[in-house]
Amino acid sequence: QFGLTVAFSVLFSLLVARLITPMMAAYLMRSEDGHDDDHAHDGPIMRFYTKVVRLTTSTWVYRYATLAVALVFLVVSVAALLQVPSSFIPPEDASRITLSVELPPSAMLRDTEDRSRAIYDALKDVQGIQSVFVQGGTSPSGDLELRRATVTLQLFKIEHSLLKTVVNKVFGGLPLIGPYLPKMKVDGRTIPQWDVEKLVFAKLASIPDLRVQKMNDRGQRDMAFYFLSNSEDDLQDAVSILEAKLRTVNVLANVSADGSLPRPELQIRPKGDQIARLGITAQQISETIRVATIGDIDAQLPKISLDNRMIPIRVQTSLDMRRDLSAIRALKIKASDGSMVPLSSVARVDYTQGVSSIKRNHRNRVVSIGADLPQGVALDTATTAFKNAVAQANIPASVHLAETGDTKVQKEMTASFINAMVLGLLLVLTVLILLFKDVIQPFTILFSLPLAVGGVALALIFTGNALSMPVLIGIMMLMGIVTKNAILLVDFAVEMRNHGMDRVSAMIDAGRKRARPIIMTSIAMSAGMLPSALGVGEGGAFRSPMAIAVIGGIITSTIMSLVVVPAFFLIMDDLSTLLGRLFSRLVGPREAEPDVPDNGALAALQQQLSGKVIALETRVDDLETDATPASRWRSH
Secondary structure, eight states: OHHHHHHHHHHHHHHIIIIIHHHHHHHHOOGGGOOOSSGGGOOHHHHHHHHHHHHHTTSHHHHHHHHHHHHHHHHHHHHHHHTSOBOSSOOOOOSEEEEEEEOOTTOOHHHHHHHHHHHHHHHTTSTTEEEEEEEEEEOTTOOEEEEEEEEEEEEOOBOOOHHHHIIIIIITTSTTTGGGSOOOOOOSBOSOHHHHHHHHHHHHTTSSSOEEEEEOTTSSOSEEEEEEESOHHHHHHHHHHHHHHHTTOTTOEEEEEETOSEEEEEEEEEOHHHHHHHTOOHHHHHHHHHHHHTOOOGGGOOEEEETTEEEEOOOOOOHHHHTOHHHHHTOEEEOTTSOEEEGGGTEEEEEEEEESOOOEETTEEEEEEEEEOOTTOOHHHHHHHHHHHHHHSOOOTTOEEEEOHHHHHHHHHHHHHHHHHHHHHHHHHHHHHHHHTOSSTHHHHHHTGGGGHHHHHHHHHHHTOOBOHHHHHHHHHHHHHHHHHHHHHHHHHHHHHHTTOOHHHHHHHHHHHHHHHHHHHHHHHHHHHHHHHTTOSTTHHHHHHHHHHHHHHHHHHHHHHHHHHHHHHHHHHHHHHHHHHHHHHHHOOOOOOOOOOOHHHHHHHHHHHHHHHHHHHHHHHHHHHHHHHHHHHHHO
């Protein structure tokens, strides 16, 4: 969607630039707006830049020195970019908090209702919360279980005014004078969502027998990993060890395992030899216990007619009796000879512990261990700390780790981005080769692309942003912007060479005449990205890293391209000449092509042809004049 949007936008901007802009310029521009193309109108900055370009392109020593400086800058930029932590999606203030609540395995529906009311009473007066919605008996992922609940907190909208943000935060944050400047009144919520989350967890900590997990907008933990094993005992031992180990990691918060709580259960194991001797089946034992404890199945329940409705009647024993092992063991079961025998004589009845739920992945038992990410901690940093803690833990060898959630999606997204970047570069190279009719010089343009990496890295480091999905989208945008700057320089230099100018003078002239439009477009793009970089408005947290990365990349690529591209253009031209000499020995000399006359020669030829045309027209007029009297004499 993003690629299609950009492609169609660029297409229509091209149509506007070729059709509408010339028409408007024809009516709006004045003759005094133009000036002669000389150095008299150059300012001090342009004169300094011209001297720099003339120096870097003067000799081969300065050209390769400029290239070496660019390579050092590229290495430092890549090293700086590797220091930036990566993430999937930047945290956003969505004015909504989703919590997953879990009670002990022995909890009943009544307990869930009581805890839900306690949660509501504790959170209804928290600053910034507009409404509290509790849905009992279900988890955010849709699992139906009596001891689970989903809490959705709707917050007041945070202030998104650009003017108030600039006045209160930008101007108000200035040193010395900022605290004394007047501030504008803020109407919306003033505290960010992550501060509200801290208040919420502090309130819920006072409620006993409650495990609370924060879920993101996708209904998942901020970070989660699967642990798989074919042994239930090994998996439970590993989960217990890992939970204790991971809770000591500073960059992880609220570490917990999904489904790791054991649940007490009553296990009844039939005695095979006894039930075979008495003619009792396992189904009889199951029906006897079910009817005596929780009642019969719905289809076999007796019903009573009440107000034209059939109401089922379910008879259950009390909870105390169901917990009494002696009462359950004394239940009577009818044998094949008609005698009644106690349950204890045909089955072993004991209390034990079992898992709350059973989940499998690739035929292995699986447990998910997740954690919340504190504010400012990137997903890549937390993932590295998580894996290091797992590697240091002494867990059974049959248990192995598998990525899931945002960690898995981030890895797949990075691989897809690299493929898209490589394919985009190949398409750009193909188009440039076709347009320039040259194989070597398009690499001059592609070399300018890595020069934007340093600006992206520095911008992210200074602002404290991670290398997330919007940043990768911004880097894709930089491909077109940086390529445009280099194309303006190289195309103008090639055009001047075709008109007879030597290559060094052509490159210097290209830098002097194309520097202004390059800088103007770069400033315009950076200014257009500035409101998004401030992170103001709905979705500002998603747009801000992308805008910051684009602005940083534009600044560094513009400065470096104006200096490096002229020198690299001449280096690639030398390489083209060298390769031409080498291949000419293999394939023979190239056929001579007619020289393309320059503008002066074309003007002289046009003037000469115009003189001949005028002479021919004069002779024709003379002949017509001489023929007119003779025609009249013949008519008489």
